[in-house]
Amino acid sequence: MRKVDIAAVARTARVSTTTVSRVINDVATVSEENRRRVLETIKRLKYHPNPSAQRLASGTSNIVGVIIPRFEGVFHSYYALQVIKGIGMAAERLRCDLLLHVTDGKHFNTASVNGVIFVDINDCEELLDRVLDEGVGAVVLNHYLEDLPVNCVAIDNRTAAERVVDYLVRLGHRDIATITGDLKTQAGLDRLEGFVKAMKARQLLVKDSYIQHGDFGLPSARAATEVLLGLKDRPTAVFVASDEMALETINVALAKGVRVPEELSVVGFDDNPIAAHGRVPLTTVRQPLNDMGRQGLELLVQQMSGKGRNPTKLLLPTELIERQSCRQTWLER
DSSP: OOOOOHHHHHHHHTSOHHHHHHHHTTOTTSOHHHHHHHHHHHHHHTOOOOHHHHHHHHTOOOEEEEEEEOOTTGGGOHHHHHHHHHHHHHHHHHTOEEEEEEESSSOOOGGGOSEEEESOOTTOHHHHHHHHHTTOEEEEESOOOSSSSSEEEEEOHHHHHHHHHHHHHHTTOOSEEEEOOOTTSHHHHHHHHHHHHHHHHTTOOOOGGGEEOOOSSHHHHHHHHHHHHTSTTOOSEEEESSHHHHHHHHHHHHHTTOOTTTTOEEEOSBOOGGGGGSSSOOBEEEOOHHHHHHHHHHHHHHHHTTOOOSOOEEEEOOEEEOOSSOOOOOOOO
């Protein structure tokens, strides 16, 4: 049997689809005669309005688009899964429906949602501009946007990197290297900038060879570690921009006969559960990814309800988690 739609109701009742929509959503501007005909037709045809369409038409929809920039391994990403978990738990409490959209920034239908959360904006800058131009509520996660009038919730990556350097210096390290994340991301760039700033503030030499560029992937971590361990004056400690890369750094070091932490201290970033269960339990930086997702949705719901008209911009603090991958050094150069 063919499903009855709003157009069929309009034809049978001899009114426009706009009139049918207004009757369904109890808009007062419909005449009593038209209202009576539409209601009788709905009952006779056994028409059931689409709940989502009703909410959109009445302006009370709580459908939120969750935009995830497309990258390799997105659904195996600890970062993405934790942020989505935080958003999802908040959505259950706030009675929101989520529309998940993985994109390269070229397509998204804003007409189907009342608000948008960007899990990051890599390659989605133009889409963010369009969302803002169309007046759709928006929140950006993991990217602090100082100049745009948009809510954002990000991690204080620079301060986190500075504290890693402080920690390693307290352990006696002076020859400290870093393996960066993808510098096209704000997180990767901020961690590098925080590292360099802290090294210079402590009057420690930032050697070009001690800054190895990665992309958050294991092959880049493997290649960078091999370069560092091949140096004549190799570092005694290395700050790596993610836990997965840091664990790969440890694996490469051990395979080459370099003891961790006795000869090389390693610090990661994320506090991924795998960090505690590697061959050497990893000292790392815990970032509040669940909280970032939760607070992002809470800000968006406030905006959707007409509250919080001025953009809110949050930087969430991190925590250093000490395990067994670092130790004091007494090596002299």
